[in-house]
Amino acid sequence: xxIVNIREAKTHLSRLVDAAAKGEPFIIAKAGKPLxxxxxxxxxxxxxxxxxxxxxxxxxxxxxMAADEITAAFAGEAPSPEDDVELRYRDLAAxxxxxxxxxxxxxxxxxxx
Numbered sequence: 227x228x229i230v231n232i233r234e235a236k237t238h239l240s241r242l243v244d245a246a247a248k249g250e251p252f253i254i255a256k257a258g259k260p261l262x263x264x265x266x267x268x269x270x271x272x273x274x275x276x277x278x279x280x281x282x283x284x285x286x287x288x289x290x291m292a293a294d295e296i297t298a299a300f301a302g303e304a305p306s307p308e309d310d311v312e313l314r315y316r317d318l319a320a321x322x323x324x325x326x327x328x329x330x331x332x333x334x335x336x337x338x339x
Contacts (some may be wrong), residue, residue: 228252229260 228250235242235254242252242264251265285291 227263229255231258232256254329 230238230242230252232254247266249266251263253260254262254264263280328333
């Protein structure tokens with residue numbers, strides 16, 4: 227491995243760094259004593275998409291959920307309180323027990339409000 231003194235490293239830093247990036251590490255020394263080793267950084271693998279695959283479920287009707295309410299909102303029509311999905315889900319979120327939330331979800335799926 228190549229050893230260079232600080233003065234030489236300052237003078238030729240760009241060339242030395244290019245060589246290190248190509249896989250030729252070097253050591254910078256001061257008064258003949260090694261201080262630091264300069265080496266290329268290994269590339270890291272990018273974060274993989276899909277790391278949550280299989281950890282959740284998407285409803286079969288996902289593409290059509292609340293379609294009527296969304297269409298009405300874009301048409302400038304105010305949904306009635308019993309059809310207001312946001313209110314229903316807000317009520318659902320405010321419900322204390324998980325069992326009660328499931329009951330409300332079942333009612334919502336059945337079309338009951």
